[in-house]
Amino acid sequence: MKPFAFERARNVDHALSLAAAAPGARFLAGGTNLLDLMKLEIEQPETLIDVGRLPLADISETSGGGLRIGALATNTFVASDPRVRSRYPVLARAILSGASAQLRNKASMGGNLMQRTRCAYFMDPAKPCNKRLPGSGCSAMGGLSQATALFGASEFCAAVSASDMSVALAVLDAEVETVRADGSVRRRPVETLHRLPGDAPQVDTDLAPDELILAVELPPPPSGGQVWRKVRARASYIGALASVAVAGDRVALGAVAARPWRARATEAALAGGAAPSEAAEAELASASGEVGRKSLVRRLATDAIQESRKGGRS
Template sequence: MRPFTYERATDAASAVKAVSDNPNARFLAGGTNLLDLMKLEIEHPTHLVDVGRLPLAAIEETADGGLRIGAMATNSQVAADPRVRARYPVLAQAIIHGGSPQLRNKATVGGNLMQRTRCAYFYDTTKPCNKRQPGAGCSALEGLNRNAAILGASEHCIATNPSDMSVALTALGAGVEAMTATGAVRALTVADLHLAPGDTPHIETALSAGELITAVTLPPAPTGGQVYRKARDRASYAGGLAMVAVAGGQIALGGVAYKPWRALKAEAALAAGQTPAAAAEAELADARDSGRNAFKIALTTRLTVAAIAQAQGGKS
């Protein structure tokens, strides 16, 4: 690990200023992703601003009947909250599926949203990767791409977003609050947080340099069943091959694209009275494989059908 300086932020505004003023600074919350990336020589920040102890961990009711979850709330705190378990069980399920108790105890909501891909070539600094080094090329295109994207990919990057929590948040129509360099707070949706790879896969989110996620907002709980389903090679220490979150009539897919994928075509098909199978097929009609990940199209289709059917049966 390379040398770096460290400071503990005392308030959000000063933390944002410290990172905005230094292009080589990064926010540090739980550290479950960033510290690994630093040890592996993938991230090279020269200054860390610790925001983990800022008073941004509360889970509060909102005037419209939803919840506002502070960005520094741990994954364990969110999954255990009685209001989340009762009104947003799909979120609690996704968080539990997303990591071991040790990771959930450290990982924060904001950090979970900002975690980077688990593509093997992104982690292998001996191989070309456009996310690590723009213009270097994408080794996964012709390589071991079993876990690669089947939706929204480009010729420059076929990596997937690894977050389970974000899939559930996308299905729930959650929003994000972020503090800008001027101290203002702006809002965007979880669905719009991550950017398509295009020819700039190293630019991963819609946040500007130094912007800090301060909270996630949940609208009132949807009507209908909520379900989270995940397929992976083994039950622990393995990333998801495909994930599906259903929240009433809203659906999101995970492990299949550069971001949690809102399944708008499937939602429209269900709203028109079509079967879960027809809805899943409508959403995956545009899916494209890169060779070794061809099985993910059929897998995601079946997983989506099963999740919708389970939700329609009123089970979660």
């Protein structure tokens, strides 16, 4: 691990001023992803700013009937909250399907959103990777990876997002609230927080270097069933080969793009009266990649939509 400076933020303003004064600094919350990447020398920040003690861990009701979840609320805390379990079961299920209990006890809401891809080539410093070292090439193109992007990939990168939680948040129309050192506050949908790779795959999100996630806000839950489905290579905390979140008439796919993928073509087909299998196929008509992965997503989405139409909450 490379030497680095360590600063502990006293409050939000202090954290932002530290970030503004140290270009390339990284915020540290639970550290379940960032510290691993530093040990592998994939991430080499010159400064870490510990925000883990800031008062951003509460879950509160909003005036509109939704929930506001602080960025430092742990994954375990969120998934076990009675309001989340009863009103947003797809979110609770998605969180519980990711990582191990030990990691969920430490990982934060904001940190989960900011985690980087688990692409095998990104995680191996001996292999070329444009996301890790721009201009070096993409080993996943024609490689052995089972989980390359079906949507939104470019000639420079085919990595996928590792966050299960973000898929559920996207299907629930959740928004992320952030603040910068100049005091400006922004809100944007979770589904657009992450960038598609384009010609700059090393840039994961649209956040500025001095921008800190404060909270995630959930609108009132949609009517209809909520269902989460995930397939992975084995029953451990390995990443998904594919996942699907359904909430009412909304559908989102996971492990198929560099961000959670709202299946708009599927939603439009369902609104037009298409059968679940036909609606799933409508989204996959524009997908690239392996036939087997596309078949897996099709079957997974069809099953989840059918279950949600029965009022399922699983």
